[in-house]
Amino acid sequence: MPLWTLFGLSRGNASTRWPASGDDGQAGVLGMPRFHPDKCREGCSDCVEACVPRALFIQRDGEARLGMDYGRCVACQLCVEACPAGALEASEDWAFGVRRREDLVWADESVRHEASRLNHRIRQVFGRSLHVRHVDAGSCNGCESELQALGNPFYNLHRLGIFFTPSPRFADLLLVTGPVTYAMHGPLLAAYQAMPEPRFVMAMGTCAVSGGTNGGGYACGNGLDEVLPVDVYLPGCPPNPAAMIHALLLLLERRQQKAQGGRLDRSET
Amino acid sequence: MTVPVIEDLTPGQLPGRCRTLLEEGGRMQFAYAWFPEGDGPAELRYVMSPASGQEFRQWRCRPADDAVPSLAVAAPLMSWYEREMTELCGIAFADSPQPEPLVLLSGAQASKPPLVPGADASLAYRAQPYSLPELSEPSRADLQTLPFGPVRAGVAESAQFIFYYAGEAILHYYPQLFFKHRGMEKRFEGRDAALGTVLAERVSGVGSVAHALAYCQAVEAAAGAVVPPRARALRVLLAELERLYNHFHYLGHLSHTTTLKVGEAQGLYLEELAKQINGRVSGSRFLRSVLKPGGLRRDLDLGGVLDQLNRVVDEFTPYADMLLNSGPHLDRLITNGILTRQAAEDQGATGPIQRASGWDGDLRRDQPYAGYAQWPPYEIPVRQAGDASARQEVRIAEIEQSIALVKHVLAEVPDGPLAVECAPADGSEGLGWAESPRGALFYAVHVGAGGRLARVKIKSPSFSNWRVFPFTVHDTNMMDYAINEASFGLTIAGCDR
Numbered sequence: 001m002p003l004w005t006l007f008g009l010s011r012g013n014a015s016t017r018w019p020a021s022g023d024d025g026q027a028g029v030l031g032m033p034r035f036h037p038d039k040c041r042e043g044c045s046d047c048v049e050a051c052v053p054r055a056l057f058i059q060r061d062g063e064a065r066l067g068m069d070y071g072r073c074v075a076c077q078l079c080v081e082a083c084p085a086g087a088l089e090a091s092e093d094w095a096f097g098v099r100r101r102e103d104l105v106w107a108d109e110s111v112r113h114e115a116s117r118l119n120h121r122i123r124q125v126f127g128r129s130l131h132v133r134h135v136d137a138g139s140c141n142g143c144e145s146e147l148q149a150l151g152n153p154f155y156n157l158h159r160l161g162i163f164f165t166p167s168p169r170f171a172d173l174l175l176v177t178g179p180v181t182y183a184m185h186g187p188l189l190a191a192y193q194a195m196p197e198p199r200f201v202m203a204m205g206t207c208a209v210s211g212g213t214n215g216g217g218y219a220c221g222n223g224l225d226e227v228l229p230v231d232v233y234l235p236g237c238p239p240n241p242a243a244m245i246h247a248l249l250l251l252l253e254r255r256q257q258k259a260q261g262g263r264l265d266r267s268e269t
Numbered sequence: 270m271t272v273p274v275i276e277d278l279t280p281g282q283l284p285g286r287c288r289t290l291l292e293e294g295g296r297m298q299f300a301y302a303w304f305p306e307g308d309g310p311a312e313l314r315y316v317m318s319p320a321s322g323q324e325f326r327q328w329r330c331r332p333a334d335d336a337v338p339s340l341a342v343a344a345p346l347m348s349w350y351e352r353e354m355t356e357l358c359g360i361a362f363a364d365s366p367q368p369e370p371l372v373l374l375s376g377a378q379a380s381k382p383p384l385v386p387g388a389d390a391s392l393a394y395r396a397q398p399y400s401l402p403e404l405s406e407p408s409r410a411d412l413q414t415l416p417f418g419p420v421r422a423g424v425a426e427s428a429q430f431i432f433y434y435a436g437e438a439i440l441h442y443y444p445q446l447f448f449k450h451r452g453m454e455k456r457f458e459g460r461d462a463a464l465g466t467v468l469a470e471r472v473s474g475v476g477s478v479a480h481a482l483a484y485c486q487a488v489e490a491a492a493g494a495v496v497p498p499r500a501r502a503l504r505v506l507l508a509e510l511e512r513l514y515n516h517f518h519y520l521g522h523l524s525h526t527t528t529l530k531v532g533e534a535q536g537l538y539l540e541e542l543a544k545q546i547n548g549r550v551s552g553s554r555f556l557r558s559v560l561k562p563g564g565l566r567r568d569l570d571l572g573g574v575l576d577q578l579n580r581v582v583d584e585f586t587p588y589a590d591m592l593l594n595s596g597p598h599l600d601r602l603i604t605n606g607i608l609t610r611q612a613a614e615d616q617g618a619t620g621p622i623q624r625a626s627g628w629d630g631d632l633r634r635d636q637p638y639a640g641y642a643q644w645p646p647y648e649i650p651v652r653q654a655g656d657a658s659a660r661q662e663v664r665i666a667e668i669e670q671s672i673a674l675v676k677h678v679l680a681e682v683p684d685g686p687l688a689v690e691c692a693p694a695d696g697s698e699g700l701g702w703a704e705s706p707r708g709a710l711f712y713a714v715h716v717g718a719g720g721r722l723a724r725v726k727i728k729s730p731s732f733s734n735w736r737v738f739p740f741t742v743h744d745t746n747m748m749d750y751a752i753n754e755a756s757f758g759l760t761i762a763g764c765d766r
Contacts, residue, residue, distance in 0.1 A: 002591040008531035011584075014538055025545055028570065030552035052460075052467045076467050077558045081566065090552075135420050136427040138449045141762035142474025142555055145518070147424045149544070152521075152537035166422035182394045183374050183448040184427055187419050213471050218383040218391050219452040238474065240554060 014153040019255065024242040025154055031094035031236070031243075033080050035068045035106055035262065039087040047079035047088055053206065053213045055079075056088075070096055070262055071104035071209045074237035093266070095258040097234040097247030101225065104209070104235060107261030123253050125198055126172055129161040130252055133171035133195070137188050138178035138220060142238040143205040147177070149241050162248055168194040173251065176224050177238075179207040179215035185227065192228055200231045200251060204244065209235045275327045280337045283315070283330060287340045287347075295319045297340070297617075299711060300350040302358040303724035307386050311358055313337065314713065314726075316700065322635050325700060336363035346617030349736050357384040372447050384455060411435055419448045426761035434747060442742040442750075446735060449765035457725035462488045462693055462714070463562060465722055469712070470557045472727060473763030475518075477553075478511040479705030480712075480763075481560040484725070486638055487714040488562035490699030494691040498683045500564035501640035505678050507556050507569075508639065508703065509671040513581075514543035515706035516664045516671070519758045520592065523661060526755040527601045535588045539581060546577045564688025575679060582672060589665045602658035606741040606753030609655055616737040619730050620708020621663045622757060626655035632704040639703075644678050646670050657756035664758070693720060705730050707758060729763035 018024045048056045048066070055072035056079055058064050066087070079088045098104055136144060150157040151164075165171050168191045180188060192199070203224040206212035211222035212235075224230050234247040249255035258265045278286060287297065298316045305312050315328040330337070339362040341348035352371040354360040359382040362368075376397040381388040418429035429445040453472050457465050469484035470477040482504060489496060496504075521536020544554040550569050551559050559565055592598060608618065613626040623630055631649045633641040650666035652659035693699070693716040701712045708730030717723030738757050742750065 002595050004531040028549035052464050134424045138451050140471045140474040141426055141760050144424055145475050152541045153534050154541045182392050186396050191420050214451050217452040217456055219450050
């Protein structure tokens with residue numbers, strides 16, 4: 001008869017203390033490509049042709065120039081390989097959780113706006129804790145795999161006061177993955193309607209943010225914006241567990257938003 | 270991988286040839302329909318293995334005005350493929366034992382089946398209330414019904430499981446899948462073959478390598494491209510690293526259902542260590558964005574992998590020993606969810622499920638691809654019992670095999686180029702396959718004008734194993750259900766597509 005308790009104790013504590021300190025666990029993991037439009041060559045559209053989810057596009061207003069929407073990016077790195085001029089650079093940037101969808105789109109000028117101001121409403125209601133109801137609205141199971149990883153001993157999400165709850169009736173946050181298939185549209189709305197107010201909604205993964213590579217077509221919508229009011233968007237395919245923790249803490253106003261106008265503030269916060 | 274031998278049959282010849290194939294020890298693998306001339310008539314393809322170790326063959330069949338004879342009586346696993354062809358491609362089958370819809374939920378409507386050229390851009394859908402079939406006995410008053418899902422407890426994929434039960438006893442079980450049907454096959458059409466890999470990696474996230482590999486190999490078969498040795502070796506590494514993190518997750522999840530808390534934590538911790546290795550090796554915790562038709566997009570970072578892997582082995586070895594000797598855990602697994610070899614063969618079980626029911630078979634050995642001809646698995650674990658315990662034993666043994674294989678390949682990775690040119694000609698086609706962590710995965714690729722994809726058919730292992738699973742649930746009890754389901758290790762995204 002194996003002594004599981006003794007086995008567990010002998011293994012010690014495997015949890016990271018991140019984000020307070022320590023390892024975020026994402027060494028070597030590639031994130032969203034960095035965009036350097038100043039290096040972009042006029043008349044070249046190699047990256048646009050390589051971009052399956054149409055995150056890169058030619059803007060037609062005025063003179064033609066390249067646009068970038070991180071809300072559509074699946075971090076496949078094909079644009080980095082396609083670009084002959086180094087305008088797209090591989091990076092480990094992942095902290096793309098934002099409160100406004102527009103902050104994922106590259107803006108010509110970096111403008112500080114009110115989204116960065118916190119209203120502290122969520123702190124008044126929930127304190128520092130959060131109960132989450134997840135709904136899979138047609139994901140590839142990549143987002144679920146990383147959401148399940150949040151409960152493993154390394155990330156140990158409970159240490160941050162965040163819990164997954166079986167019933168939407170106990171939930172503060174509806175966390176949605178997938179582009180919203182025709183068949184999950186109804187059950188998703190039913191879950192939302194069963195939640196007590198105030199309630200919050202997070203679109204997790206590029207599919208839920210915009211449809212990504214899997215949205216549209218005969219069986220899918222193009223993300224959560226068409227269905228529910230969204231409080232936090234987190235693109236990524238899938239977002240890594242550190243990005244998920246950052247986005248959850250962003251909702252709780254325990255962490256700052258790092259992306260604005262498609263630009264990422266890379267200083268530590 | 271060569272273009273398989275294709276034989277033209279009339280619809281009337283199909284049932285006879287199918288029976289002969291089965292009598293001679295062959296196996297039906299999958300079937301699909303497509304429209305070679307765009308607006309023209311449909312063409313059916315049946316893919317089968319004449320016998321273990323022999324090359325895959327295909328039957329090509331043009332349906333006439335009459336319905337095509339169903340093969341589901343001779344080979345029950347064909348039922349799901351036929352129903353899918355009816356709904357998505359509008360092919361009628363005669364004498365089908367299960368004619369009801371499968372993939373599209375009742376209430377979904379379109380003027381034409383969605384894979385027929387010129388079909389509606391989107392389905393119209395109005396949910397239908399679920400109606401119970403009539404049962405002769407026991408009386409309805411004694412029977413409870415539990416429609417569980419599609420939104421279920423915890424972080425779970427969406428599906429609805431319907432139980433008809435009396436007290437603890439499950440009389441009948443029906444999994445309503447395909448809530449996650451995204452029309453992934455249609456999404457490939459018209460794309461450049463090189464970009465299809467991005468989609469293949471996003472059909473089933475935890476099978477990203479297997480899907481990308483089977484897809485790339487199908488395109489390579491169409492183009493006649495031969496992948497260089499270094500890429501073949503690295504493809505084996507990627508595929509085995511994917512098997513490792515999936516099987517670790519499996520053990521953690523199985524321990525969760527038997528309420529073995531420490532066992533769950535250790536399984537999920539091992540999965541995390543494996544995913545972190547993936548991140549360092551490939552830049553992606555799911556090993557994405559590395560494969561392309563013709564080879565690899567970029568080299569892997571193999572420095573330090575061996576040390577990290579040895580740390581995983583140190584964590585895994587005592588854990589596996591504990592799982593295989595833990596009475597309370599094994600008590601819940603032994604005799605739970607028995608799948609007989611006969612049912613496994615008839616209904617088309619694949620992968621660890623097939624091998625836990627005494628049926629030997631593994632594409633890595635039987636139909637070697639990537640570098641598996643040079644680095645075959647040392648042993649294919651097979652168990653006879655067909656219960657949840659046998660399924661756990663197979664997976665634990667496969668982890669040991671995978672670790673040994675990764676170490677072997679790491680020591681012998683040849684130098685050289687990572688890729689060759691791979692441009693499939695117009696009108697070419699190819700079949701690709703991989704033994705994913707969950708079993709046999711196939712991609713059939715047809716290339717149309719301008720090198721653009723005309724049709725991509727995906728046969729995922731979970732599509733096969735979900736067909737099998739209910740046969741282990743009928744006439745069992747509710748307490749065992751979650752454990753049995755976990756012991757199958759199914760994904761829904763791959764099945765639903």
